[in-house]
Amino acid sequence: MKKFSACFSIIILLLASTLLQSCKKDKSTNPEVQTVSVTALSPGSVLFKGNIVSTGSFSVLDYGFIYSTTTSGINETTGTKVSLGQNAQPGQYSKQVNGIIVASAYSPVLYVRAYITNEKGTAFGVLSSVTLPTPSASNVSPSSGRSGDQITINGQFYSVAANDVKVSFSGVQASVVSVSPTQIVVTVPSGIGATDNSQIPIQVSLAGQNLSLPYNFTIWANYKDYSPKSGPLGTAITFTGDNLSNNSYYYNQSITVLFGTTSEILNNYYYTPPTVPNNVTTNNFQISVTENGKTFALPGTFNVTAPTITSISPASGLPGSTVTVTGTNFPTSYGSITATLGSESVAANPYSSNQFSFTVPTDLSTGNYTFALQAGPNSITAPTKFTVIAPSISSFSPSTGPIGSQITLTGNFLLGQYYTVNFGSFTTSAYVSSSNTLVVSVPSGIPPGALKISIVIGGQTITAPGSFTVTTPTITSFSPTTGVAGSQVTITGTGFNSAYYGTSVSFGTINAGIVSITTTSITVTVPSNTGNGAMKIIVNSAGQTVTSTNNFTVTN
Secondary structure: OHHHHHHHHHHHHHHHHHHHHHHHHHOOOOOEEEEEEEEEEEOOEEEEEEEEEEOOOOOEEEEEEEEEOOOOOOOOOOOEEEEOOOOOOOEEEEEEEOOOOOOOOOOOEEEEEEEEEEOOEEEEOOOEEEEOOOOEEEEEEOOEEOOOOEEEEEEEOOOOOHHHEEEEEOOEEOEEEEEOOOEEEEEOOOOOOOOOOEEEOEEEEEOOEEEEOOOOEEEOOEEEEEEOOEEOOOOEOEEEEEOOHHHOOEOOOOEEEEEOOEEEEEOOOEOOOOEOOOOOOOOOEOEEEEEOOEEEEOOOOEEEOOOEEEEEEOOEEOOOOEEEEEEEOOOOOOOOOEEEEOOEEEEOEEEEOOEEEEEOOOOOOOEEEOEEEEEOOEEEEOOOOEEEOOOEEEEEEOOEEOOOOEEEEEEEOOOOOEEEEEEOOEEEEEEOOOOOEEEEEOOOOOOOEEEOEEEEEOOEEEEOOOOEEEOOOEEEEEEOOEEOOOOEEEEEEEOOOOOHHHEEEEEOOEEEEEEEEOOOEEEEEOOOOOOOEEEEEEEEEOOEEEEEEEEEEEOO
8 A cells, every 4th residue: 555655745846847847838938129229320330239138948049230331121131230249138239330331322322130940940020221321522622632642621521430431543542641521631642643733533531432633633643763873964864753744745734844954944845854064063963853843853962974095086187177086975965065176166067976076276386286075064185285387398290291281289187178379360269179189270271381389278378398380381293294174183293182072272373173183193174165275273271372383285
């Protein structure tokens, strides 16, 4: 009986326990959460507030907020979850969320609901929404600048975090210095693909919202350096930096380049690089650029490479002769070289950076002279002296001849010049094709006899040694001695003028046609209108007349 009673008691206890557990299961509760408020702090920052009414009968796995910018149907798969972890306690909780990017600046609405999750599922608060503020930009101050300058964009930006702000100049992102609700300060970036004085757009993005500025920004050149750092006068200088005019075909602005104390203004329409001026007076000078009121002192100094003289050719010459100077680093523009021969200034005519020429002054007396040049700050002296020699006539040949004959004078002459040549009181001219010889023809009208030959150069008269004898033409014979009209007769003699225009032949008073002529023979045709009979042959050569001793007989 006792055993039965004990068994019955155990059964009663088990039934009571089962009933108790069933009652507990019926009394379990779900978590409950509320979406309290959604407050927009800026275009990309929002404060979420929620309230946990009850955590429920089971352990909380997660809680927080879910938001979306594109749909009002928010659940765990369609929104962005902001988790606050597992430590959920009844009461209010909040979270500020930054970096929110809305889908459209024209509809910047954000949808939010609170949530709490346990092993049985997720409970949501009611859906709330807020319209994010729309920022705006009004102007840029200053409205122009250079890379590296700080500028301020004014407008209504609200409380935006600096990392939520992006500013670009014509697509090149700028560094954001500071952000306030009404101002954004940025540094103008390098690498903007625009030339000096170009208008470029500025783009501002706040939390994904793109702002338009009413005006473009003017970008100015920023000069940073130049090359080369050395070279002769006339060296072209290339500037480096940002947004320079030399990336284009023309200057947009008047630019002043200062080479030490010597300035060069670049305001021509078509771009030409600045060159080191020929009139710089110092060496190792600084180069600076002034444009649009700002001066850029560029780093380093420029060293003017001194020219060198390797040779002077010829090493001697007459006054008025041309001398060629060979070397290196000569300026190539006219007037860029100041040169002297002795104490006299000479004009340098540049051919290239390796060669120029000058003319020996006509009033220099004979002697040795130092040649020197001044090119900018550099003074250079030739390694050898130049010898000025006097014009002279040492001899001439032949010593006798008729009018029109050629005389060769030997001496020192100025190549490529015309000389005045005197035969006694009669004057002619001759061209010098060799520096050692001068060929001249005896002028017409000179009476027979001996006379002096001289030349005139540089205001002085130089007389040749010895005398020249002008001879008269002679007729020694002619053949045949008879003939019909139209037949040819050859006259033999001396001192004939070999030029056709200076010689004439007549049979009596009738002129004959000349077939050929030399200084010793003339072949003519007997005139057709000459009557029959004997007559003299008369030769007029360069104004001198000679008559044959014997007669020529014209026959039928």
